[in-house]
Amino acid sequence: MLAAAETLLAGTTSPAAVSMDEIAAAAGVGKGTLFRAFGSRDGLLDAVFASRLDPLRQELNRPGSPVGPDVPAADRLVGVLLLLLDFKLDNPRLTTAREMNGTALLQAPHYRWVHRLLQDLVAKTGRTADSADVAAHLLLGALRVEVITELQAAGMTREQLGRYLEDVVHRLVGPDEH
Amino acid sequence: MLAAAETLLAGTTSPAAVSMDEIAAAAGVGKGTLFRAFGSRDGLLDAVFASRLDPLRQELNRPGSPVGPDVPAADRLVGVLLLLLDFKLDNPRLTTAREMNGTALLQAPHYRWVHRLLQDLVAKTGRTADSADVAAHLLLGALRVEVITELQAAGMTREQLGRYLEDVVHRLVGPDEH
């Protein structure tokens, strides 16, 4: 089912228009089964998302990786963000489906997870928890598909996007001043 | 009709659940009329938004106002953002209705308008047009209802939000470095 959903989402220009009926049909399964397994459309989307995000999670835990647990916070932060950028560039439809679907994005499990990670990393660069909280939201805001898409449409390349992201990080994560 | 829509939106905790039927009924008008006047749900929402935003627009054009056309860009920028913050704090439901309704927020007329304004102001503080474009998106990202709501829920007061916003501006709008 996850695979079917993923394929369908990737193959349309308007992921919001992919219905649960279609996904069920494509997965060769009844609608009831789909809902029993995932609870709701959001649940399904989250599950697809989680499965896609898994390699990234692994990479973050693998000691020795360029974004592994031992890397200094500042570098790791940049690394993670660039990885997320790549993820969004590689899975635009899926991300769109999740980010543009009305329901509270900030409550979604993967958002909370990434936010937490970023918050910790930012905090380690010398900011209070509160201020790191805010900064993490801002960094994630900078990565919204809508924004990225818009910038791409305006002619920015992947590399330029990466550079702009790094710039944002540097501006945003300096130590508190007051 | 605008007034009816506004009232209904303000009076519910889940603005997404306010239907066009309800609005039509509350306005004492047929659904057909509603759609003829605004084209679609989005159109109506935009219209309500625009009407609410009008005083703010006026203030921006009034010479002598603290955010008027003659104020130095850096100050004006902060002023405008604080005004927008106030607006969102004062109209949380309306803003939620518009920001959380799936359809491309960045294409909405008011978003484009504010973005343009911010971009110009940022550019005047010594950044290239491209970089100002990005910065403007980030600033608006910092003002998303979802984020603001979350921070409020975490216990931040209006004043703290204002201060955090100012901090973001200062971090974000310095001159380009590379």
Place this chain on the structure above:
DNA sequence: AGAATTACGGACCATGAGTCCAGATGACGC
């Protein structure tokens, strides 16, 4: 093998955006 429990699928329901047309309302000429 037969009973009991669980899982399945797709018909069914509820809701809400957007359409459409029969009739009301108003403008205009006589």
Place this chain on the structure above:
DNA sequence: GCGTCATCTGGACTCATGGTCCGTAATTCT
């Protein structure tokens, strides 16, 4: 004042979609 024509209006209707429900099939247990 009245008939005709054009325009506008309201709400019944269509259609799409998320989510539920239940008869039946599969599976497990004895």
